[in-house]
Amino acid sequence: MDILPITPPTAIVGPAMPRVTLESGGAGGVSFENLVGKAVQDLADQQARADQLAIQLATGDDVSLVDVVLAMEETSLGFKMAMQVRNKAIEAYHDVMRMQM
Numbered sequence: 001m002d003i004l005p006i007t008p009p010t011a012i013v014g015p016a017m018p019r020v021t022l023e024s025g026g027a028g029g030v031s032f033e034n035l036v037g038k039a040v041q042d043l044a045d046q047q048a049r050a051d052q053l054a055i056q057l058a059t060g061d062d063v064s065l066v067d068v069v070l071a072m073e074e075t076s077l078g079f080k081m082a083m084q085v086r087n088k089a090i091e092a093y094h095d096v097m098r099m100q101m
Contacts, residue, residue, distance in 0.1 A: 039082070040082075043075075043078050043079065043082060046071075046074060046075050046078055047075050047078075047079075049071055049075075050068075050071040050072045050074070050075045053067060053068045053071050053072075054068055054072065056068075
């Protein structure tokens with residue numbers, strides 16, 4: 001069993017994830033700002049879709065109640081996750097500010 005040395009992370013790569021570098025969006029990378037912006041936009045789009053399905057259900061269009069409830073629950077979970085990410089980011093910021101140099 002080989003033990004590999006610990007190296008600092010330079011990228012996060014996954015099957016469904018874009019290549020993200022720790023730099024400011026250099027060649028082939030996505031900046032953190034763009035990544036967060038896309039996540040917020042996706043959440044807003046998800047909310048708009050859930051709202052549209054709820055309106056269609058209320059006006060009597062042919063929409064399944066299951067689809068409406070599922071879309072609303074997915075949106076709710078997305079907002080809860082975003083709030084937890086925000087809370088962790090604020091907590092990390094406060095930890096950094098409390099560090100003595």
